Each structure stands twice: as C-alpha cells, then as structure tokens.
Amino acid sequence: MTSTKTAATADAHPAGSPAPAPTPAPTSAGTPKTSPTDQDPFSAEVGRLVVQGEDRPGIVSKISTLLLDHGANIIDLDQYSSNPDGGSFTQRTVFRLPDLPTVKPKLMDDLGGLLDDELHMRWSLTEANKRKRVAILASTSDHCVLDLLWRQRRGEIEMTVPMVISNHNVLAADVRNFGIPFFHIPLNKDTRAEGEARELDLLRGNVDLVVLARYMQIISEDFLEQVGVPVINIHHSFLPAFIGAAPYRKAKERGVKLIGATAHFVTGDLDEGPIIEQDVVRVGHEETAADLALRGANVERTVLSRAVAWWCQDKVVRDGHTTVVF
Amino acid sequence: MTSTKTAATADAHPAGSPAPAPTPAPTSAGTPKTSPTDQDPFSAEVGRLVVQGEDRPGIVSKISTLLLDHGANIIDLDQYSSNPDGGSFTQRTVFRLPDLPTVKPKLMDDLGGLLDDELHMRWSLTEANKRKRVAILASTSDHCVLDLLWRQRRGEIEMTVPMVISNHNVLAADVRNFGIPFFHIPLNKDTRAEGEARELDLLRGNVDLVVLARYMQIISEDFLEQVGVPVINIHHSFLPAFIGAAPYRKAKERGVKLIGATAHFVTGDLDEGPIIEQDVVRVGHEETAADLALRGANVERTVLSRAVAWWCQDKVVRDGHTTVVF
C-alpha cells in the first residue's frame, strides 16, 4: 500500500477506505462515495490477518494454504522479514471469504492451531467492515481532536469514537456537535491516580485504541498496563531537536526551516516510543515563534490522523522498538 | 514571504497571522495564541499598501518617501517587475503608522495624488486588523466549506464569513454550528437568472471576496460583473489533464501517480482564470477511482484555504491572465 505512506502531502487520507457511517450525516451527502469496501457487495466477506513473530521458512506457504483450504481468496498481501537470518516476520493479508462472520470461529481455531501451537506467532484476524473503537484523550487544544472527528465523519478513518475524555471542559460543545460523548475528568499530577482510575473505568473493554490528541498530562506506566490496548501519541519534532522548554522560540532563534510532528506508540518513556508516522511543514524567517507553533499544530493533526487511519486498517504493526507500516 | 507559498505541506496556514476572533470560541482557548498582529500592541497601526501598474523608474522611491512623510515605518516590502523593459510593476508594502485609522483619510488623499493622478497605478490601502469579508458559495460537498470555517475560527485565515450560500440545504446545520448565517437559494440552469439575482441581493456591498467552495453551478458573466469583487474557485487538476467526464476514472486507468487541485480567479472561462495556488497528493495503484476522488477532495480544501488565506493578507495580486503571489 504504497501511497498511503506518502510524505509531505496536503492530505492525511489513507488509501484504503472505510465503509460508510451507519447513519451518514446529511452533510456527507455531497462527499465522494468512496472506498473499495463500501462499493464492494462482499465487504462483509473481507478479512484481515496480521501475523508477526520469529522468521522461518514456510510461514507464507502455511498461512496462504490454510486460507485457501477455508475458501478464502487473498486480495492484498504484504510480507516483510527484517533480516534473512533470524529477523522478525511480519505479514498482513487481506482476503475475501464468503460467510466470513459465520465461518470465522472455525477459521480462528485453525489459525490458532497453526500460529499459536505450531509457529508461536502473534496474530490478529479482523473483519474489514468492523470499525475499530477509538477513544480520544485531549486537554484544551481542538486541532487534533476535531481533525480526527471530522475525518471519521467523512469516512476517511475506519473508526467509531465511543468517547472523548478531557481533563478540561473547553472541547465539550465541539465534540458533542459530532454526536460523540464527551467526559470531563479533571486530572493533574496530584490527582493522577484517581483520575486515571476513572478513565480506566470508562475505557476498559470499550475501546481498541486510545489516542492522545494533545493530551497534556503524563500517562502512568500503570495506566498503560491496565488499559490493555495500544496508545498513540503525537508531539512536535524539529531538525535538530530543541531540547527543553520553548522549543519553538529556540527553533526561531536558529532560523530553523522545517517544523515537524511525530506520531508514535506510547511506552513508559512518553515521547520515545516506536514511531508510526512523521511529517514536516516549511517555515520562513518572517514567521514568529507563535506562527511556528500554529504551523506545528497543523502538522500534528495531519500526522496523527494518518497514523490513526493506518492503524485502523491494520497497517501498523509494532515490532519491538520499531514499527512495520504496510 | 517565502515559506507561505511552500508546496506540498500538511498545512494551509499562511505565514503572516490574523488578529484574534472578536469573540473567540471557547474551544480556541487551547490553540496556540499566535500571530505578530495579535501579539502586537500596535496592530491597529499596521497598514498594507498594494500597488500595481506599468513599471517605470522611481515608483518605490516615491511611495516609500510618501509613507515616510506621513510617519510610517515600513516593516515588510515585496516588489516585483515582470520585465525590466515595459513590464508590470507590483508592490506590497506593510507599514506601521501610529493613529492609522485617524490619519488614513489624509494618507488616502496623498496616495491618490501620487498613484492615481501622477503614476496611474491600481492600488489599495487596507488596515491589517480589518478582516476581509468573505462569502462562501457551496453546493453539497462539505470539505472545502468546513475547512475554511474551521481555519477561520482557529485564527488561521484573516476573514469574517458573513454568509454561506448554497443551492442545496445539506450544509445548513454544519455551517450554523459555526454561528455563520446559511442561505439556501435553489438554482439550476433554468433558474440561474433569478437565483443569481437573489445571490447578488445578499452579496452586493456586504463582501470583499466570493469563494466557490465546490459550488457546482456555472457562474454567469453577468454575475461576475455585478458582484463587483473577486471570485475564487477550486477544481481538481491532473498531470496530464484528463478531459471530459469521469477524470478520476480516466486517471486511474492510466496509472496516474499524482492528484492535484488548482485555486484560481474566476473569469468568463470558469476553469481557465489566473492561477493562485496548486498542490498535489500522491496516489498508488491500489487505490480505486473513488479513493482518488476522496484524495482530490482533501487537496482541494488545502489549496483553497491557502489561496483564500493569502488573498486575505493582500498577498495575491492579479496581473492580467496571471498572478503575483508575494
């Protein structure tokens, strides 16, 4: 899936495309009716299998043969081995299988036999028309949250958003305008423990992904363990890095020409997790540090939306400290 | 103003920055407080003079001397001559002048004496903290309209939007969510005359610019004459062009790798006016014609927002069939 990872575009839209919103907003009437799946009468028959683990000969053959034996037709397959000798194996397979929802349990059993018992791989099987459930955590900035909600409504991101949680109240009206529940959970460094406990009560079991959309609070290791789903964060980036406070002012003082943003999985070290996506925007000498910050905000929302869109299509596979983005 | 015209960025934000919205939406509380002007206690003192006409020696000197004689300090000046011999002269001058609102009439008189009577140039003098009044015409697509309204609210485009007019009703709720008046004027090729007459009743005298945000009706030459302000349009573009109907399908069939959009001034020939801004987004073989159309929509909104933002900063100067974009 080449062009979905294209850098420096005006467009954060992923290539593969989603099913239409169950109840399309009237305003989407004029938007292009799009995406293979919703044009495809067989969309309920499209499955995605992602497999990762230790590389060895024969995995592709065994997986594709198993799928064939179940009557599946592979329509898109990406496979990558990080190293011909003892590297890691990652494969994303999109296939069409009549009655997928019905036969899925049997397919899961057989995949478990092959991938768990025989090959000891990590794997997931998803149905293309089952949208990911994505919770958004935010603070006061609207740019990342609204970009995600808008693209979700336009059918550009294959997700539902069961909730937006914020430690402030300023985004409530905008979020609810999209018909999305907004929960206000005040939280600061002193009340982090109980705040995160309340967040976990809302999130646990209800979401497949948590997105930090300029959520300006530290996430505890304990939260990461308990939430049980991946957490994606966005932050600004520069060449070179400007460490510490007021990075935009420092960048301005060096005459920096590019302002960037990085979307990454959150690990114990908040800004050091595996990188999913990055992009930059160009700035000039005539722009103030405040202009740079506003530019940065625009790159942030584009990069975060790309990362979330790809993740929702099962295109982003974490591999230790790095990622495979098909 | 170099980087404001940078291609292929994730960001349509112009470099110079606007004054804050008169009544900032609560949601903007979290957005970067930005822009020279709203940080600048003297923003009411900042003026912009744009001059264009036949090139000859001495224009820069005479204009800058006149401004100096009025106590103005030039803070940003761009001048361009299309040809050293008998080309056209274009200059944009940003200056600071205490009590600008008070002394403006006298300055206008003296500029008229120099630029009208002596040099016979076209010119305009605007106050940086007076936002342009931009009317948006749309049909059913929301992507360009909402991108403009959202960036306006975020303070990324120095405009007010007194009205959105559509020949359909589907965008009413979204537009009014921004607190912007929405007027529904049904119009088709048979009712164009009376429809445009109603549009003109609403527009005449109330706006500085009309933006066609995926407005899917032909604009009559008569409308262009009577509306009395520039009209900016957006449409998709390809390399090479795919003439006629279903351009995205034709592009798909050729294996085209770039989908683009062009923002231009509207002239009698709808899609052939002077080009203000263009950009492209990359596509891949795995994308359907419908995906390409959705990509195209995203480039359209980015390119249109850039063109409008620059126009609102008096950076876009039409010069016959072409444009000077400072």
Place this chain on the structure above:
Amino acid sequence: MTSTKTAATADAHPAGSPAPAPTPAPTSAGTPKTSPTDQDPFSAEVGRLVVQGEDRPGIVSKISTLLLDHGANIIDLDQYSSNPDGGSFTQRTVFRLPDLPTVKPKLMDDLGGLLDDELHMRWSLTEANKRKRVAILASTSDHCVLDLLWRQRRGEIEMTVPMVISNHNVLAADVRNFGIPFFHIPLNKDTRAEGEARELDLLRGNVDLVVLARYMQIISEDFLEQVGVPVINIHHSFLPAFIGAAPYRKAKERGVKLIGATAHFVTGDLDEGPIIEQDVVRVGHEETAADLALRGANVERTVLSRAVAWWCQDKVVRDGHTTVVF
C-alpha cells in the same frame, strides 16, 4: 516497499539497494557502503519472482508452497489484486535460496509447470545480484543521461549501461568519462528507418530495457516491436496540461505554480503509455518561462531515475494500460 514511491523528495534513490559495481570507481570510496544485498553474504542466493495474470484463488499458496519445496525462504512479498471479482493478480516475491544459480534451472522448470501450464500467468525469475542491462537513448540534453549514469556509478540504480546512443554528438565526452560506450547514430524523420535499423543492430539481445532520456525523436511502432524489451520515456507535465508548442510559456502566462514530469512506458502513442512515476516542483511568479524549463529538466531527471531504479528492482509491473508499482 512503501517509501520507495514517496513523492516530492529530494531523492530519487530507491529503497532496496544494489550490489556494488564490479570495479568500484575510486570516487565511490567515500560513498556510504549500502544496501541489503551487498551487505548480505547470501546476495547470490536472493531471487525475485514476479507473476501477473488473471486472478483466482490459491495462486499465493501454490507459489509459496513451490518455493518452500525448493528450500526458498520468502523475505519480501507484495501481492495485489485489482478487483476481487475477475481482476488481475500481481505478485512480487523476494526469496533466499542457497545455491540459487545452481538450482535455478530446476526451479524454472517447476515454475513453468505451475505458472505456464496450470495457471497461464506471465512471470519472470531474476537473480538480485544480476544487474539489468539498460541502454540509454538521448539527443543533446545531458541532465537525464548524466543523472542516470551518476546514480548507476554511486550504486543507486541496479543496472549496467552497455551503451548510450544519441542522434547528436554533444554528449560523447561526458558519457565516455563514465567509461560507457557512446554511439552516434544521426537520425531524423527522413532517415528514421535506417537510423532505427542501426539502433536495433546495437540493441537487439544486448539490453533488458531501453530508456529515452530526452531523446527528441519519434519512435516507430516497428522499432517498439523489434527491440523486444520495454521502453521507458520521460516528459514534462503540467496541471492543467498546456497543449501544443511552448508549454512553458503558456504555463507562465497562466501563473502556473507546479511544473511536473511523467515517466511512462512507451506505447504506439508516444506520450500516452502506462504511467510509472510522476513528481512536481514548485515555481513562482518571478520565474521566467526559461526558468520553468530548467526546473522542469530537474524534475525530469529525478522522476526518470526513480522509474528506472524501481524497474531494475522488478518493482514496476505493467498491467495493460496501467502499472503496479510495488
């Protein structure tokens, strides 16, 4: 192989990388020693299988099983079906197989049994360390020719260049500086027949690809048939297209903001073949038509080098009027 198709980069270098030149030029001593293959002690064991034809279930399984039965380990696989119902199937498989050169004949036999006799697919099997033989046809412009030769020498394009043929003599010295044979075959519309006959005498059997590097002569259908290998051409592109003579002047007069180039396979219709790669460069109002032409030349060389580099890695698969670029 995502990022190799990234748009709008300063860099035409493909991601996968070549084996070092048999006799590295001294100047390459300082260049990064790179690419999986030349770092890989098993490079002689790496093969690439490209298969294309009518889609049906089981192809992936049968191919991967056959490779497994020969002891091959798949290290990179891309598969794409243009349509789940009766579309075309395209697969590129990179595998490692000890003693590939020795066992290749047997593997070819078995692949023939499967892909020719049973599945009726088009296919090719290449050895990663066998560089493609690429002939370059040029006229007087040096930019595309020298970019190709330089990248070849730097190890950025996995090719050897057995000859450069030109209908002019001006490039002789530069080409021979790279140690590449240069043949001057005068040719114009009146002498096309005998000129092309002489070209075919040099090319037939000696090359895997012919690249038109700003070769300013029409290629006859007869030549295309007789040369028996793909022919790749480069030409400028615009949004919108400016038909006819002096496109740069026309683009300048419209205030065009992007100048582009398109690399495509040559078919009977010289500039209408399947598109392999495109890119654009940004231009401004202050640039002359001549500046635009010089900008265009730079995009041309970058786009052509990308297209040739990807083709040499078996990543470009022609599929009727379009292409699949993995």
Place this chain on the structure above:
Amino acid sequence: MTSTKTAATADAHPAGSPAPAPTPAPTSAGTPKTSPTDQDPFSAEVGRLVVQGEDRPGIVSKISTLLLDHGANIIDLDQYSSNPDGGSFTQRTVFRLPDLPTVKPKLMDDLGGLLDDELHMRWSLTEANKRKRVAILASTSDHCVLDLLWRQRRGEIEMTVPMVISNHNVLAADVRNFGIPFFHIPLNKDTRAEGEARELDLLRGNVDLVVLARYMQIISEDFLEQVGVPVINIHHSFLPAFIGAAPYRKAKERGVKLIGATAHFVTGDLDEGPIIEQDVVRVGHEETAADLALRGANVERTVLSRAVAWWCQDKVVRDGHTTVVF
C-alpha cells in the same frame, strides 16, 4: 522570490538564473537556454544591493531615492524587519543601471555616505553578471562535490569554482574532469595547524565563499577568522535528533520515517550555526541503516546545492544566530 525556497522538491535549482559559463561545455548545448540575466541584453547593468542593520524609519525611502538619483530602476525588492520595535532591518534590492560597471565607483561612494556614515548599516553591492568564487572543501564523499560542480556547469548555480581542496586524493579525477583545479592537502587532528595554513594560503583573497561538502575535519576558530569569507556546511538531521555515533542505526531502531539534512553557516560550534536550508526525504521500515545513510546523502547534496545557489544570488543574509533567506 518565493518559490525558490520551496521545500521538498526534486529540484535544487534557484529561480533567478546565471549568465552562461564563459566557455560553455559542449554538453550544455542541449540544456535549456535560460535565466533572465543571460537572456537579458542588459545583464551587465543589473546590480544587487543587500543592506542590514538596526531598523529605523526611512531606510527604504533613502535607499530607493539614492538609487533613483543614479538612474537605477528597481526590478526586485525584498525587505523585512524582524520586529517593528527595535528589530533588525534587512533589504535586498535588484536594480538595473546602465553602465553599472562604469558608474559603480560613484554609486559606492554615495552608498557609503548613506549606509556607513549616516545609517551605520552593513551592506554589499554586487554585479549580477559577476559570479561568486566558491572554494569547495571535501574529503572522500563525492555526492555533494559533484552535485555542486554539475549544477555549476549546467548554469544552475551562479558561481565559479577556483579550486576543490581535499584531505584525501580520491576525488581528484572526477573534479579535474570538470576542468576544476584539485589540491590534495593531507590533514588530520595532529597536522591541522599546518594543513589549515596551507589551505589558507590557497584560499585567502581568491574566494568569496568556502563550502564544506562533507569535509570530515573540524575547522578551527583560527581558520574561520583568517579565511575572511563565510563558510557553509552540510550535515544530516533527524526528527528527533539521534545524538552521538551511528545516528542512522539509532534512527532505524526507532522506526524513523524522515531523514533530513541541514545547511548552515559555520561558527565556532561546527553544527550549530545559523540555518540556511533544510529538507527531508521519506524512508520506510524495509530500508536498512545503510539505505538510510544513502538517502541522507541525497538530501545532503540537494540541500547544500540550494543553500549555495541562493547565497550566490545574494539571497541569504546572516542576521546574528539566524538567517534571512529572501
């Protein structure tokens, strides 16, 4: 001169264009005959005045009036004030003045009276058809050196290259193929003093700029003082920065998606000088650390060529720790 600073293009060519090489290489016969100046019969009449210093009212007026009094016609003017209150003033003025070479001494006197004695500004007056003399220091990598020499020959950079100096011998043949003198001055940390002394003997008085084209030796503060001309360096950059040795390996391990390069003026702190230009190229998970290094090399040469080309057109003005790039 907006678009010359455009980011992320395939093209390092500056917009304004140079006079033809005194003795054009035969190979350049086929290259586009371009650029205002060499098409312009008056190129010997085009001057460029760059002025920088403390901002105050009236500078633009006084300079433009002085030029007018000498019969000069301003054809391109960029002026920027870093802050309306007590910031720095920077202006680049391109003008046409008949008999410029003849009247230049008188013009210099009068400019000195205004800019030195009255306004106490830094300033330079150059003739557009007098190319800058640029010395290149290199080590063993050819990519930056050859890109500069090639673009110089193609007329894309308005410079002559009186010498290439290297602490190794590997680039001798390639450099001399361009007809450029190559001097080998062995130098390491133990012999830096005498090595730099020999370099200074060659450089002093003979060059207007020194470019470090992947010159892998530290430059002493003493050398910077004695050489008496600006020194431009290029180095790789990442988002975020990967400090210390093996940055490409570290970037690979984090799954970095963008590889960049930064061109900057050299100050006492080698990699921390004012930034002139930056760009990035996209990379993917399938690329090795060695691939990343090769990609980085390609961005380096593009970014360095842009920075040098703009400097040679007097578009790059250093302002303390930052730069103004018109």
